[in-house]
Amino acid sequence: MRLGKIVPMALFLLTMTACSGEKAQQTMDSEETVANDTEAAEEKEHADIYKRFLGNEEKVLIDCSGDVGKVFSLKNAEGKELTLSEVVRAVRDSCNAVDDFYVTLEGTEYAYVDCGKDGNEELALDVNMMGTTWFKECLVIKEIDGHLKTVYGNNIKCNPDYDGQFNVNEYGYIESSDDFLHEERRDYIDASGNNHYISSDLMVGTEEYPFVYNGETLDIREKKDEPKTDDSDNKYGYLPKGKIHADGYKIYWADLNDTPDNKADDIYCGTMTGHCFTHYYVKSLKWSKHDASADIGSSNAFEEARRFREFFDQKGLKLCTVDEFNGLIAAKEKEAGLTEEIKNGECVSWTKLDNTEFFDEKPQETTDVDYGVYDDFICRLKTEISEESWDSLYDYVEKHGLSDELYSYINDDYGITAGYLQTDIDGDGVDELILGTTSQDTTESGESWYYNNDEIYDLFTIRDGKLLHVIEGWCRNRYYICGDGVIANIGSGGAATGDLMFYRYNKGEMELIEGVYWDNGTRTYYKDGQEVYTVNYPEDDFYSFEDDSIASKYEESLDSYRYHKLKIIPFVEKEK
DSSP, X not given: OXXXXXXXXXXXXXXXXXXXXXXXXXXXXXXXXXXXXXXXXHHHHHHHHHHHHHTTSSOEEOOGGGBOOSSOOOGGXXXXXXXXXXXXXXXXXXXXXXXXXXXXXXXXXXXXXXXXXXXXXXXXXXXXXXXXXXXXXXXEEEEETTEEEEEEEEEEEEOTTSOOOEEEBXXXXXXXXXXXXXXXXXXXXXTTSOEEEEEEEEEEOSSSSOOEETTEEOOOSOXXXXXXXXXXXXXXXXXXXXXXXXXXXXXXXXXXXXXXXOGGGOEEEEEEEEEEEOOSOTTTOTTOXXXXXXXXXXXXXXXXXXXXXXXXXXXXOEEOOHXXXXXXXXXXXXXXXXXXXXXXXXXXXXXXXXXXXTOOOOOOOGXXXXXXXXXXXXXXXXXXXXXXXXXXXXXXXXXXXXXXXXXXXXXXXXXXXXXXXXXXXXSSSOOEEEXXXXXXTOOTTOOOGGGOOOOEEEEEEEETTEEEEEEEOBXXXXXXXXXXXXXXXXXXXXXXXXXXXXXXXXXXXXXXXXXXXXXXXXXXXXXXXXXXXXXXXXXXXXXXGGGSHHHHHHHHHHHTOOOOOOOOEESSOOXX
């Protein structure tokens, strides 16, 4: 009887235990499902908040504590919550505050970054503006507790022909190069959004960028008492056997403490290159030499390297060997948590945004125009032209992003005269300012571009009381006035590549009317800004495309434009 009672009881307990286990497992599964659902919802919200910001539906708090830019500052927006459009406006206003010309938006791009490689994405913005030069602002935006905040901001300016840029990699390591400051800055943003400054590296040693400290330029040229000759076949002089003579140097200059105003705590290293005569009878074997290079921080055979070490010792500056320099940089990276894996991450892929979504530029009202802006500009150009040296004019033109094609025409070379013209191109009541050329051979009838030397090299209008630089031309990118607000542009990328485009000019904007682009046997036609037709033809029979009836129709339309003569005022009055 006892066993009969025990067995059912055991079976009951086993059943109860099994049920409890199943319920516990169900509870665990349920909790895991809830956790997964919560995590998925958070990830979706994390991604959605960036999308809403890119769609102008969300705001970001501008926190300038992570702003390291030297060219301009977003302090005017400090502590404000802004939409994307308002951020772009803030960047433009900041650029306008430091530039001589009116600054306009050239483009905005975005990319996603996994700072610190923690699996949570941040948003990077690259905003590009154009004034006298190219301005770029890079921002990194992080979602923190359901709100967006800027955790990094930096800006550079560069010549449009130079690839000054931000290299942002997938894990938040950023290198920024600036051709005006001639330096490369390196930062790392960790998973918490903290910016770690690594170093600002400056490389000097060219004729354009010599090594200068407190206004004193380091000179490695020969001393007056050293052998020297003016003989072009023996420009290095008769040097003793084994003498190493420096040809050039490179100095690497790093600020490890982010103290740009204090150069004394920076570190330096460098290398020198040169040649040495190895044959004893150097007089008879003038070009018997070998290339050599050396670390200027260590003892070597370069006499000029000794001058470097003496210079740095006198200034109290830390001159390292190359190995010491690299070791200090590596230690700084380790302190910031910057691993080789993070440092060597892939560069992000940028996605362009539509500029029209941000803001429309306000056209200049006729009653608001002050043409004194033009007068002051022309007066300054004439002053630079009148200087004895061309260097002054060259520096001014380069600094303000003007066309350098006018140089050869200032003195009326080949019967072509350089000058300026103030005229209302689009008939809106506001005059534009043209810098260009005219020729006595150009008639009023308006020949085609290949017979016309009346070219526009720079075109300006006025916006918010400043010069707005609309177009810049050069020998392979020429502009012509066609009347009724139409401007022709002929460009060339080589013997078999080029384009001919016609634009409607309106209040500082250029809208494509029609044109053609040709490239090695292909001609592509455009109408109202859109590609409309493509024709292929043998490369050895350039004009065979004329046999195509559709192409011929477009060609007739392009040939119908007349190129007007520019009645410019010469920069330099010629003697009669």
